[in-house]
Amino acid sequence: MLLTSDASSPQLLTRGNAARKGCQVDPALLNPLHPSHDHWMAAAIALAEIAAAEGDIPVGAIVVDRHGQAIAQANNRKQRDGDPTGHAEILALRAAGQSRQNWHLNDCTLYVTLEPCPMCAGGLIHARLGLLVFGTADRKTGAIQSVLNLPASAASNHRLPIISGVLADRCQAQLQDWFAQRRATIHH
């Protein structure tokens, strides 16, 4: 596996015995350079654009099952819905569980443009998610690698395979553009 020291290149953050722990995603997906990662992250970026257009921080999330089918997708709706839990990951996990009538998502991959916060990291653990793939790191509230590593902490009963840095530059630019635009609006 080709890994570089460039933080914006996709990396597998967790290794080891994902399969023995009940993870049922295709082991080929644990390769950070698997082509489907770029495909689904691009789709998540498009979802994030919907959030941006509606006044929410641009974050998008998609849940893909073991057959490579998207079973749920969501964008951040916190502002629009006045919902403190309205993050893209929570909404996508909820929709995925409802679509299957089963909260157990250990054969699924969740793609999200931004590193999950503590609330969303908790949701991923509760779902026994098979694989998390995220775009850019969140230095302020990231609970996967930046501030905390909640899935690897003593509070977690689920070892979550994680790939970071997929289309990270695009995900980061989308967020930066949104914040720059908002600052410009406030100042005028």
Ligand SMILES: [Zn+2]
């Ligand atoms: Zn969150």
